Amino acid sequence: MKHIISILMENESGALSRVAGLFSARGYNIESLTVAPTEDPSLSRMTLVTSGSEEIIEQITKQLNKLIDVVKLVDLAESFHIERELMMVKIKTTLETRDEIRSIANIFRGKIIDVTPSTYIIEMTGPSEKLDAFIAAINPASIIEAVRSGATGISRGEKGLHL
């Protein structure tokens, strides 16, 4: 099962490599990883998408908690949460396909943010599955490149991950 682990950690050089190194050393997989400073510049927020059995996820969270730079973490999959990923796709267009691509993008609430006579760039956010579905709806031969941020997430309600 997919898990989104949200980590609050010290904004120190090398902190990211400690997390990445832990995953490669112990053979855990990372599907995506995003990291940026929070509103408190001394802290970074990392969102990591991984998958595995309950036992493996339990070990992953314990091993992450053991890292000295990790302040707190939460497995968002354990409670109600909102997940978003940003994607930008550059698509080759022809006179015949331009309308169809635009209407598919509209269905997915995508925005066309760059236009040339032969391409569109479409911006889209949503849960990762929605972005997957959009890609699946487009002729693969027409996709020049797709850039995805990796998922990030936040829990619903009053609870939050903070100091």
Place this chain on the structure above:
Amino acid sequence: MELSGAQILVQSLIDEGVEYIFGYPGGAVLHLYDALFQQDELKHILVRHEQGATHAADGYARATGKPGVVLVTSGPGATNAVTGIATAYMDSIPMVIISGQVSLPVIGSDAFQEVDMIGITRPCVKHNFLVKDVNKLAETIKKAFYVATTGRPGPVVIDVPKDITAPNIKVPYKYPKKVSIRSYNPVVTGHKGQIKKAVDLLLSAQKPIIYSGGGVVLGEASKELIEFTQLLGYPITNTLMGLGSYPASDKQFIGMLGMHGTYEANMAMHDSDVIIAIGARFDDRVTGKLDLFCPYAKIIHIDVDPASISKTVKVDIPIVGDVKPVLKQMLELIKESQKKSDKKALEQWWNQIRHWQALNCLDFDRTSPLIKPQYVIEQLHEVTKGDAYVTSDVGQHQMWVAQYYPFNKPRHWINSGGLGTMGFGLPAAIGVKLAFPESEVACVTGDASIQMCIQELSTALQYNTPIKIINLNNRYMGMVRQWQEFSYQSRYSHSYMDTIPEFVKLAEAYGHVGMRITKPEEVRPALEAAFAMKDRTVFLDIMTDQTENVYPMIEAGKGHHEMKLRVATGTSTDRELA
């Protein structure tokens, strides 16, 4: 008080209460060595190779419980230290390793003797720090000691660029009394509800066993473990790292468990219905094949490291906390409890265990004309009255000490359990002897292991650390040979050294006493003579039976109840191999 970075580092170690620092100088740490030269509180032990420095500091730490401190230069000095750092990491030994680094402006430029020490050591340290500001040096050192010695202990590296220690840059110095790290708060006491559940389960057991490990040694909980075990009257087995934390001579002790544990300990684990694991981590050398591990048991696990719990073996009642306070909490509950353990079931259980013990699984051929390594260890035990600190390297000799030298006190058995580092024993013995100059220190080793850090014989002379080296010389890498005999139809691929130095001459060349022993009847007098030479390091080169194997044994892929036992073969003269 304004000090340079180098002076701050030295003064911080003094203020931390450090007695010895084990090191080797080089370009990136010259400022530090200059500061060391100008004081006489902190004693520096100059080793002959950085691996030796880490093992000596490690031995010191294991014997005293205080953190071992190491100082090495950048580049090769740092990489040479890595084996010793990983050794300490695997056995959770508190150490602080200070490595020199090239100056901050040239980091990343492939400068002379530059390596990314932070990157290299990341997977084998509890934490590491790169010092980027001399004003934060003292605080970083305090943090390093705090992290290394609390929670589950471990090595911490401080990488110090050369310009941080420059003599001309002076800043105010104050060594912090305390530090806190917001992201690091180790748990101490155990969860009350869990402890109550554990006590209930323990008292309802029919076939209980206590399985305790190195955590009891590290957590200074030997006294509590003894009280706990004797109050319950249950059998106890120790892991390799836990030996000594419960007195081996006590009747409730049924020996070490695991791959080369006793038959009775492994059978008791296999048949038990309730296991309490105390400061032990279900290592693969302990469990054997996981699917066959303790099929009937409910498991209670006390460990300070939550990540150790249910890592390989799923446990029923986890208790996160320091072993000592948790055992105290449990003792209180047991004493208050209305429930009492089932005396009759326990008696039957002990009868079963005595039956297994009657197999006498550690028996060996006592009539052989060749020197049996087990006999040497038994004699060592007698000659030292069971009171010596014994370090070892890795292999057959290590297992024989674990089996035939019953330790009655914690911190006396010093060996590399987790990483299995050959070359550990000699430098570790030097570290132990520095800490306890009045105690007997023996290093039990083999002809292969001893050659991995033999240069430290020179250190032993310089600092007058009279240790006794018991070299069980079988002209083989014995454990490799044993596995090749069992699993590779005796194809002894590169486990035999055609050329082995004359250790007696070698010991003499290093300024020590060397003795070569070839007959069983010479063993006892030689040991007595060696230990009588109080002020000399003595190298006993003991020529042992080449064919001897470590028994009993759980072979790879087998369970606790499938131990391979020694088959009586009579004398082994006709089995001489080479």
